[in-house]
Amino acid sequence: MKILESSNYKIALVGNNLNNASRASGAMIAVHGELEDSKLYDYHDELLLNLSENASLEWRKIIKKIDNNIITAKKTFVYLKNNANNLEKKCFKVISKYGKFLKNVKNSKINTQYLVLNKEFAISSKSLFKKIDAIISKNKNIMFFNDQANINNVYSNKVTLKNSNKIISSNKILIAAGSNSSNIIRKYKMVPVYHGVGTALEIKSEELYNFINKDTVYRTANRGGSFCGVHLVPRDKLGSFYLGAGNYLSNNYNAIGRMATVKYLIDALTKEISNEEIVHKTMMKMVYGNRPISFDNKPVFGTFDKNKKIFVASGFNRVGLTVSPIITEEILKWIGDKHTDSVYDIWKPNREFISFKDKDYAIKMYVDFYLSNLIEHKLVRKKDLKDIKIKLTKDAEEKHKIVQKKYKLKNDFGISPEILSLF
Ligand SMILES: Cc1cc2nc3c(=O)[nH]c(=O)nc-3n(C[C@H](O)[C@H](O)[C@H](O)COP(=O)(O)OP(=O)(O)OC[C@H]3O[C@@H](n4cnc5c(N)ncnc54)[C@H](O)[C@@H]3O)c2cc1C
Known part of the structure; x- marks a missing residue:
């Protein structure tokens, strides 16, 4: 926001908002509700958690400046249904350290546990971008190019605009093209970023609004x-309301959502939050956006060793909107030729890949995640679980071999379970 308000910079904004994740996001300023099984945590996850905690405080200041009305929820209920899978139970246990258990939830479901996270709020991404668009459209120093950018030579600061067949040069270039970021600079070695295709629903129901807790x-x-x-x-x-969200990985930028996600979300709304009667009358529209997820599922953030004038900010996957105030501060330091925080050097775009624990653990987790998904979507019978587990383990070992060879990884390198599903 500060760059955009400043009159000292001439800025060219290039983009076309195709499958833009930020605009499609649920816009929870989500910190502890995102926590997963703490056994999986490493230094990077701790850093990201710390970033999210600080960002949540920064958001409050930003919102005060923009418009308090963009806050749509002041707290978060995390619920655990009766027949939850093991993974969800483990994650819920971790989150419960940050919340308080609730007894009297309005229209609660039988055998469901509820936690409240009092500081975890949400904003309307629609209202937020309406405000941002209005601010930047007034700034005479910003030029807009509704186009597709490419950088053919990482040593020069030239950007090719595909549709208008133009080349523009700039003192500094920020690549913040979400899940497409590594495709812009394809000819140069950087951590690949993939498309985490997200599907969500925008729904409307006054009955639902009256049935559940307000502002939650x-x-x-x-x-x-x-x-x-x-x-x-x-x-x-x-x-x-926003009801989300599914996610599957794809190499295809234009990928669209899965019917199964829509079915799943509608079922969840019916059985876990409201009822048949309410859902029957609810109106809906689908929303898509691509979450940026990198090869090792860690952020890609910083300049290239060989050209400090190009900065990449991507790979923040499920929490990109939440952490944006803090990462923007870093980008501003870089623009203003000030020292950036070296703590983020571990995420620079031309870094070595970061191993997910070790190979055996990565394979075990891939199988656990996959099975949880099959159970959650009722795609497996209990009696087949053992055989499927054996088959999944074999598949994962094979995939590991292929990816290890392709990227010349060490023998015990653990490939992030989320990413393995792409191969
Ligand atoms: C359904 C869904 C729900 C989510 N909910 C939350 C949430 O509640 N809280 C949270 O913190 N995060 C959430 N996220 C994640 C969050 O939205 C992302 O992490 C974040 O928005 C990523 O921001 P970005 O700027 O990197 O990418 P984007 O917002 O996708 O922006 C990248 C832009 O670059 C453009 N672009 C791509 N290629 C080119 C090119 N060659 N030239 C020019 N422009 C290009 C794209 O069109 C796009 O407009 C959600 C994501 C999804 C999909």
Whole structure:
């Protein structure tokens, strides 16, 4: 926001908002509700958690400046249904350290546990971008190019605009093209970023608004690997909500959502939050966005060793909107030729890949995540679980071999379970 308000910079903004994740996001300023099984945590996850905690405080200041009305939820209920899978139970246990258990939840479901996270709020991504668009459109120093950018030579600061067939040069270039970021600079070695295709629903129901707690996000913990669980986020006081979200990985930028996600979300809303009657009358529209997820599922953030004038900010996957105030501060330091925080050097775009624990553990987790997903979506019978586990382990070992060879990884390198599903 500060760059955009400043009059000292001439800025060219290039983009086309195709499958933009930020605009499609549920816009929970999500910190502890995102926590997963703490056994999986490493230094990077701790750093990201710390970033999210600080960012949440920064958001409050930003919102005060923009408009307090963009806050749509002041707290978050995390619920655990009766027949939750093991992964969800583990994640819920971790989250419970940060919340308080609730007894009297309005229209609660039988045998469901509820936690409240009092500081975890949500904003309307629609209102947020309406405000941001209005601010930047007034700035005479910003030029807009509704186009597709490419950088053919990482040593020069030239950007090719595909549709208008133009080349523009700039003193500094920020690549913040979400899940497409590594494709912009394809000819140069950087950590690849993939498309985590997200599907969500914008729904409208006054009955739902009156049925549940006001100003409250209803969400679950993670239910299996890249699948995020269920989130119901209020959007206004007229009964509009965001209901999300599915996620699957793709190499294709234009990938669209899966029917199974829509079915799953509608089922969850019916059985876990409201009822048949309410859902029957609810109106809906689908929303897509691509979460940026890198090869090792760690952020890609910083300049290239060989050209400090190009900065990449991507790979923040499920929490990109939450952490944006803090990462923007770093980008501003770089623009202003000030020292950036060296703590983020571990995420620079031309770094070595970061191992997910070791190979055996990565394979075990891939199988656990995959099974949780199959159970959650009722795609496996109990009696087949053992055989499927053996088959999944074999598949994962094979995939590991292929990816290890392709990227010349060490023998015990652990490939992030979310990423393995792509190969
Ligand atoms: C359904 C869904 C729900 C989510 N919910 C939350 C949430 O509640 N809280 C949270 O913190 N995060 C959430 N996220 C994650 C969050 O939205 C992302 O981490 C974040 O928005 C990523 O921001 P970004 O700027 O990197 O990418 P984007 O917002 O996707 O922006 C990248 C832009 O670059 C453009 N672009 C791509 N290629 C080119 C090119 N060659 N030239 C020019 N422009 C290009 C794209 O069109 C796009 O507009 C959610 C994501 C999804 C999909």
